[in-house]
Amino acid sequence: MTDATPEGGQRRLRAGVIGLGWAGQQHVAAYAADPTVDLVALSAMEEHLLDRFGEEHDVPGRYQDWKQMIAEAELDVVSIATPTFLHRPMAVHALEAGLHVIAEKPMAETGEAAADMVSAARAAGRVLDVSFNHRRRGNVTALKSVVDSGVLGKLYYAKTGWVRRQGIPGLGTWFTKAASAGGGAMMDIGIHMLDMTLHLMGEPEVTAVSASTHAEFGPLGRGGSGFGVSQVEEGVPFEVEDLATAFLRLDGGGTMLLESSWAQWIPHDLCYVTLYGADGGAHIEWGGDAARPQITVWTEVAGMPAELQPAVGEDGHHAAAVADFLQKVRSGDTAAHDGSLALRRAQVIDACYASAEAGGEVAVAR
Numbered sequence: 001m002t003d004a005t006p007e008g009g010q011r012r013l014r015a016g017v018i019g020l021g022w023a024g025q026q027h028v029a030a031y032a033a034d035p036t037v038d039l040v041a042l043s044a045m046e047e048h049l050l051d052r053f054g055e056e057h058d059v060p061g062r063y064q065d066w067k068q069m070i071a072e073a074e075l076d077v078v079s080i081a082t083p084t085f086l087h088r089p090m091a092v093h094a095l096e097a098g099l100h101v102i103a104e105k106p107m108a109e110t111g112e113a114a115a116d117m118v119s120a121a122r123a124a125g126r127v128l129d130v131s132f133n134h135r136r137r138g139n140v141t142a143l144k145s146v147v148d149s150g151v152l153g154k155l156y157y158a159k160t161g162w163v164r165r166q167g168i169p170g171l172g173t174w175f176t177k178a179a180s181a182g183g184g185a186m187m188d189i190g191i192h193m194l195d196m197t198l199h200l201m202g203e204p205e206v207t208a209v210s211a212s213t214h215a216e217f218g219p220l221g222r223g224g225s226g227f228g229v230s231q232v233e234e235g236v237p238f239e240v241e242d243l244a245t246a247f248l249r250l251d252g253g254g255t256m257l258l259e260s261s262w263a264q265w266i267p268h269d270l271c272y273v274t275l276y277g278a279d280g281g282a283h284i285e286w287g288g289d290a291a292r293p294q295i296t297v298w299t300e301v302a303g304m305p306a307e308l309q310p311a312v313g314e315d316g317h318h319a320a321a322v323a324d325f326l327q328k329v330r331s332g333d334t335a336a337h338d339g340s341l342a343l344r345r346a347q348v349i350d351a352c353y354a355s356a357e358a359g360g361e362v363a364v365a366r
């Protein structure tokens, strides 16, 4: 299935990608640019996308039937970038066939589905990873270094959000159906900010949440962005939220406020994280005023209040997420990379929807 590089270096890996919307295209680009990988197979419903990306990257295997791809293409690794409700069946099948899997976020439509994926990875002894590409942004990795330096002291509070003015993806496609997407703005973009902020805070467990959801734009056919390559179906009801807000309790006594919206009457789209520590605070944002520094840190220097603006490195995005996945595969340490961290994110999102439904605080299931 694999062969060594001529220089005796890293084992070459045979990669495939299922799904060729925006997300799948990022995985295709990441594998195509990696000299240690052979991108050998693609699967999607759209023949024109199979042809386009197959020709662009000289990919021999092109399949409308993803199971046929897994049976025939002799893959080591596969990226799953299909509508969210397909992540579980595709990942479980691929893992059982002996492949290492990276799925797009959200990991699955429910925590239960995500747990099935983790169980399959453990049983197969294969890596299961989830693509949290936004935590690879230069400002996020730089802020992580700031946090890890200890300059902010103990972190006890965070505010974070991704809010859009008009950005409902695929109105009338799988994106806005409850069963196929699992949820709306919180599931789609809130999950990135949840992941990033917990990562920045050093992975505290979320113990309980109190959340609310609203749908003021989608049901009226307003706020759409036209994102996605999937077919729009006439008359599909808008079954998910276009705004979700949540208050999260963290073990150790910390708290987090998380907001996510696909559409809102606001001046412009914005992503932000503000961290509050005992010895300093820090803020990153993007999508707003471009002139703002990418990180601001407030602390004391020589007993005086100080505002610092650390230098920010390059963005990593999907290429970095895929490179990380490949490194996990090559490490051979499948037990350490079974998708558990992404499962915990899915359980928090589950709890947010349960809380919104119940109208009160709920504990996060484990």
Ligand SMILES: NC(=O)c1ccc[n+]([C@@H]2O[C@H](COP(=O)([O-])OP(=O)(O)OC[C@H]3O[C@@H](n4cnc5c(N)ncnc54)[C@H](O)[C@@H]3O)[C@@H](O)[C@H]2O)c1
Residues within 6 Å of the ligand: 018, 019, 020, 021, 022, 023, 024, 043, 044, 045, 046, 049, 064, 065, 066, 081, 082, 083, 084, 086, 104, 105, 106, 131, 132, 133, 188, 227, 228, 229, 230
């Ligand atoms: N990480 C990110 O920043 C990011 C951004 C966008 C989307 N996503 C995630 O990626 C996933 C896909 O989103 P998208 O926007 O690319 O969706 P999309 O609707 O634009 O594309 C979906 C793709 O999946 C393919 N597909 C559907 N059913 C299939 C089947 N049975 N066999 C083979 N292919 C099939 C379609 O043909 C299409 O190519 C979702 O889970 C979404 O949440 C992640």
